[in-house]
Amino acid sequence: MAEKQKKQVEEITSMEDDFAQWYTDVVKKAELVEYTSVKGCMVIRPYGYAIWENIQRILDGMFKATGHENVYMPLFIPESLLEKEKDHVEGFAPEVAWVTHGGKEPLEERLCVRPTSETLFCEHYAHIVQSHRDLPKLYNQWVSVVRWEKTTRPFLRTREFLWQEGHTCHATAEEAWQETRQMLDIYARFCEESLAIPVIKGPKTESDKFAGAVSTLAIEALMHDGKALQAGTSHYFGDGFAKAFGIQYSNKENTLTYPHQTSWGVTTRLIGAIIMAHGDDNGLVLPPAVAPIQVVVVPIASHKPGVLEAARELAGRIGAFARVKIDESDNSPGWKFAQYEMQGVPLRLEYGPRDIEQGQCVLVRRDNGEKTTVPLAELEATIPAQLQALHDSLLQKAKDNRERHTYRCASLEEIKQALRENGDGFVYAMWCGEEACEDGVKEATGVGSRCIPFDQEQIADTCVFCGKPSQHMVCWAVAY
């Protein structure tokens, strides 16, 4: 958690008192979300949606830069199509929503509202892939999907959620595997560079894989309350889906061959990650790269002649290089300060008669409350530098917090003790590879396997549960 800062917003429950309530307060008070009359379906309000638009814009650029194209697949999947891949349908069946009627007429075959679109992409690839010259296919779509979750929470688990799903089709296993790794790296880079959230990369264990995948890679982030949040996944399918859906191409030797596939996705859950990774008792703290407003200008004594005009001119100048808003409402300055802090705006500029006279403005940073006086001549240099400094500081704080809450343990006792003494966090401990031991650790300590980090450490030589020789170091945690 961030160093103690005076709590200035009274309407938000403090994190320490009740983290879950704090989260709910923030999403409501920062005007990200409004509930609707359908459970698990939320209105994403303009301020919240603008964060998503920024996430989309940056990620979409990264996808395009690596050769991907956007497409659109239908919302509905016929039951027979969904059932073609056995593991896949078993994984998703419990949470699909069904369309059974068109008007008053029952449908001949019921249609599922997509929970994910592997089946549709596969059907499509079966139609358009004939030759090795047709490969690879590097497709992505930005859509919403529906999963009929039992418990729901804004951004973290909703019944309908926005995401992007990439689906690619490659001639060789090697190439598909490279793609799987590449997209995971893009997600990890995006989290660090744009969201200031450090992540752990690695494969999921067998029991935790995506339904129908050969291998599932994930990025895991640590939240302020010590719980882990899966921030993105990238799956390697091998040729399993191709076989189930009859996708074949003629290779250079003119033999019919099954292609190898991948899929990968991130969701509006990332907004939940931002809230829980950077927020504090005064509300949201947004990383500048995705903040809808990077700089808010608050005119002081704006009724006095010339102040508003000067403030507008200031905002206009800043608009050339940052997303800026000037608040001309007649709310008091104090009200505005609290409001934009709650909404996590990275930088605030106070600008009043005193400043105008002295050719300066007062700049306040959201993350640490630091106030500095900036000569107007230095604005163009100072603001981008401060935005960058704020980003770096958020990332560093998140890394420090993760390090403080990462426990390297050689026994179940050590795990229990670490969690008891330091609270929830990432536990690094060895594992033999047996599912029984994975379950055993969860049963005994409460933490489940999150992933098998690519960056392995040799904590011990034996499985933390059964004592047999260990295969891997696993990252364990209580998860969202």
Next chain:
RNA sequence: CGGGACGUGGCGAAGUUUGGUAUCGCGCCUGCUUUGGGAGCAGGAUGCCGCUGGUUCGAAUCCAGUCGUCCCGACCA
């Protein structure tokens, strides 16, 4: 889906035990005064008491059902 708590103007609550005129604070509107950390005064508006049904002369209050929210489990991006 199991266990618990809760739905009363936009928000937060009191009233529910023991049925009898719908209450308070904040916010909202109008005007004036204010403006460097959630401004002050005056006047004003806003309620199918979540929804459906039942009991009753009469229901926010009692009963049943249902929808939603939050917490704890199981499931999950």
